[in-house]
Amino acid sequence: xxxxxxxxxxxxxxxxxxxxxxxxxxxxxxxxxxxxxxxxxxxxxxxxxxxxxxxxxxxxxxxxxxxxxxxxxxxxxxxxxxxxxxxxxxxxxxxxxxxxxxxxxxxxxxxxxxxxxxxxxxxxxxxxxxxxxxxxxxxxxxxxxxxxxxxxxxxxxxxxxxxxxxxxxxxxxxxxxxxxxxxxxxxxxxxxxxxxxxxxxxxxxxxxxxxxxxxxxxxxxxxxxxxxxxxxxxxxxxxxxxxxxxxxxxxxxxxxxxxxxxxxxxxxxxxxxxxxxxxxxxxxxxxxxxxxxxxxxxxxxxxxxxxxxxxxxxxxxxxxxxxxxxxxxxxxxxxxxxxxxxxxxxxxxxxxxxxxxxxxxxxxxxxxxxxxxxxxxxxxxxxxxxxxxxxxxxxxxxxxxxxxxxxxxxxxxxxxxxxxxxxxxxxxxxxxxxxxxxxxxxxxxxxxxxxxxxxxxxxxxxxxxxxxxxxxxxxxxxxxxxxxxxxxxxxxxxxxxxxxxxxxxxxxxxxxxxxxxxxxxxxxxxxxxxxxxxxxxxxxxxxxxxxxxxxxxxxxxxxxxxxxxxxxxxxxxxxxxxxxxxxxxxxxxxxxxxxxx
Ligand SMILES: Cc1ncc(C[n+]2csc(CCOP(=O)(O)OP(=O)(O)O)c2C)c(N)n1
Numbered sequence: 270x271x272x273x274x275x276x277x278x279x280x281x282x283x284x285x286x287x288x289x290x291x292x293x294x295x296x297x298x299x300x301x302x303x304x305x306x307x308x309x310x311x312x313x314x315x316x317x318x319x320x321x322x323x324x325x326x327x328x329x330x331x332x333x334x335x336x337x338x339x340x341x342x343x344x345x346x347x348x349x350x351x352x353x354x355x356x357x358x359x360x361x362x363x364x365x366x367x368x369x370x371x372x373x374x375x376x377x378x379x380x381x382x383x384x385x386x387x388x389x390x391x392x393x394x395x396x397x398x399x400x401x402x403x404x405x406x407x408x409x410x411x412x413x414x415x416x417x418x419x420x421x422x423x424x425x426x427x428x429x430x431x432x433x434x435x436x437x438x439x440x441x442x443x444x445x446x447x448x449x450x451x452x453x454x455x456x457x458x459x460x461x462x463x464x465x466x467x468x469x470x471x472x473x474x475x476x477x478x479x480x481x482x483x484x485x486x487x488x489x490x491x492x493x494x495x496x497x498x499x500x501x502x503x504x505x506x507x508x509x510x511x512x513x514x515x516x517x518x519x520x521x522x523x524x525x526x527x528x529x530x531x532x533x534x535x536x537x538x539x540x541x542x543x544x545x546x547x548x549x550x551x552x553x554x555x556x557x558x559x560x561x562x563x564x565x566x567x568x569x570x571x572x573x574x575x576x577x578x579x580x581x582x583x584x585x586x587x588x589x590x591x592x593x594x595x596x597x598x599x600x601x602x603x604x605x606x607x608x609x610x611x612x613x614x615x616x617x618x619x620x621x622x623x624x625x626x627x628x629x630x631x632x633x634x635x636x637x638x639x640x641x642x643x644x645x646x647x648x649x650x651x652x653x654x655x656x657x658x659x660x661x662x663x664x665x666x667x668x669x670x671x672x673x674x675x676x677x678x679x680x681x682x683x684x685x686x687x688x689x690x691x692x693x694x695x696x697x698x699x700x701x702x703x704x705x706x707x708x709x710x711x712x713x714x715x716x717x718x719x720x721x722x723x724x725x726x727x728x729x730x731x732x733x734x735x736x737x738x739x740x741x742x743x744x745x746x747x748x749x750x751x752x753x754x755x756x757x758x759x760x761x762x763x764x765x766x767x768x769x770x771x772x773x774x775x776x777x778x779x780x781x782x783x784x785x786x787x788x789x790x791x792x793x794x795x796x797x798x799x800x801x802x803x804x805x806x807x808x809x810x811x812x813x814x815x816x817x818x819x820x821x822x823x824x825x826x827x828x829x830x831x832x833x834x835x836x837x838x839x840x841x842x843x844x845x846x847x848x849x850x851x852x853x854x855x856x857x858x859x860x861x862x863x864x865x866x
Contacts, residue, residue: 271457273454274455275452275453275455281447282307282310284450284453285422289345291458291459292343292459294318296318296319296727297346298320298321298330298724299321299348300324300329300349300356301349302353302376303376303388304349304442305347305374307376307446308347309347320347323752324751326356327356327357327746328719328723329347329348330373331360331718331720331721331724332344332749333360333364333371334721335721335726336724336728337370337434338725339725339728339729342728343372344371344724345372346373347375348374348376349389351395353389354402355401358401358405361405361438363712363717365406366711366712367709367712369436370429370435372425372436372437372438373402373406373437374440376441377391377392377441377442378391379442379445380444407428407437408428408435408439410438412441413442414445421439425439432593477608477610477622478622479606481623483606484518484562485626487562489558489561490563491522491554491560492522492566493523493525493563493564493568494522495568496525496527497567497569497592497597497612498528498567499528501616502612510620511532512532512536513620514619514623516537519635520564521539523542524541524542525542525568526691526708527710529700530705530706537637540644544695545577546573546691546692546849549649550644552581559584561584562588563588563589565588565592566615567593568592569594570601572853573710578601583602587606589604589606591610591612592608592609592610650697651696655667655846656670657670658815660843661813661814662841662842663813663840663841663843664815665693665846665848667815668840668842669694669696669697670697672694672698672763673698673699676704678703679703679704680733682734683700683704683706684717684718684721684735684737685706685737686709686736687739688739688770688771688772689771689848690738692848693765693848693849696848707725715738715745715746716743718737719762720746721736723752723758723760731830733826733830735761738762738763738764740764741771741793743762744793747802748805750762751806754807754834757833758833759834761825761826761835762807762836762838763822763838763840764798764839765840766839766840766842768792768795769793774844775847775850776857777791799837802837802839807834808834808837809837810824810838810839811841812840812841813841
């Protein structure tokens, strides 16, 4: 039972920080500005919460997002009004789409001058921040009376920690932040708990029973594991139950790109990643063995996850979708069983039913040798020869193959950015259970990993955090390595240097009649990224020979841990190598052909 103490004469700013303490928040992120000064003064001396000052508010939001994804705790961003808040918008949008619990706290001009054209006026007559964030947050309010603050703040918190997790925004005019609340009952601990059982909307055990029997009687079922399984599958006990079930019932498993590695890619029933940049195994298996039942666990089936809403994923008989987000269910393919249920609970229930039906085992007709033979006879990868190429500049296929070897059995968290490297990583890197993947597949935003890796590393200071990104994305937000240097955060950046916006260049080349790839239209102009990185306080490494990668990665990991200094590896890759995105390019070609003919 929660106990309360009575606080008297406490300012809204002080109370805000006390609520964040209760949340167990250790780091908050942002850029200072006059209107948030009441908070900054408290944070300056705070014993447990550190204010990390980034170089751009977008970077701060990415950091808070990385912090939230690593810990499951609330990520908090403080900005000033107007441009401070709008700079954070893209970062908040990334978190929203990927269901990361983020709170944006914006300082505003005092209520008495609201609408008078104060600096960074965010009122109804200025650039209306509250309205802007209503579109990217499930809660967006301005507090206009200090006594109303505790109630509004509690609502924002509960929304952020809801199911699924949400982004929230609360604006505090400066006179409200400094106003005192005469008396308030303050909880001594977090006074709300989200019970998992609450997420078992099924309560209708019959549905899971039906699902079990459908799976059991299917000739060719297949499971697609999405990132909604992350919390459940990172518990070894839940993963073991799921592995037991699919092994006993001989069901092949694919993951979405974002869920890569959640189900071990080395498992006998794994087909690897399905979706854009996915493995040849998953794509060919579906082509050659059209499923009668597809079980989608925790995936929105967006463009990445469904490989552009591929019809091969549509079963001949039964589509089953289990998710805690009702809006995902039936969004793309017609669904015969849509179950609003927590994945962990679903797996436990399925296993209970399985145990009761241990003697009814009709799935024996499914032939496990068939899958083993298929995997033996078919390549999982495109261009296998390039995975071992000694060419200079390096073949990206080789780079990601080397990276897998390096990461094997090492506890490494990868932060994957957007560009060609997303596809190369998804296709060629093989993740083991000790490797965790974080990505911004949802909003597909360049530059996300540069901040997210810093926030995550601050949350878990002994973790090895490696951001994988293209040179364009690095130039967009790489400035945040200076934030890492300033706060002694030993985060590692692996930058694929092709001196181009490669994904766009190849995409345009693939869909256009013009040969853009031969021009320097999308070139970056040969920036010296080693000098750039070193000038911002990082150690820089140039990797221009294939056998250097492993040694340099080892050294970078050592120095990151020992000297708590950011490390930047610039990997010179062959700019002409196409990432495995042909499905997307073909779809774009089709749109152009249909609309221009
Ligand atoms: C913020 C943002 N702007 C633009 C894009 C469109 N976009 C997707 S990939 C890409 C090029 C990425 O270039 P780079 O980071 O150098 O990676 P590469 O594809 O060369 O590996 C662009 C511009 C995006 N995803 N996000």
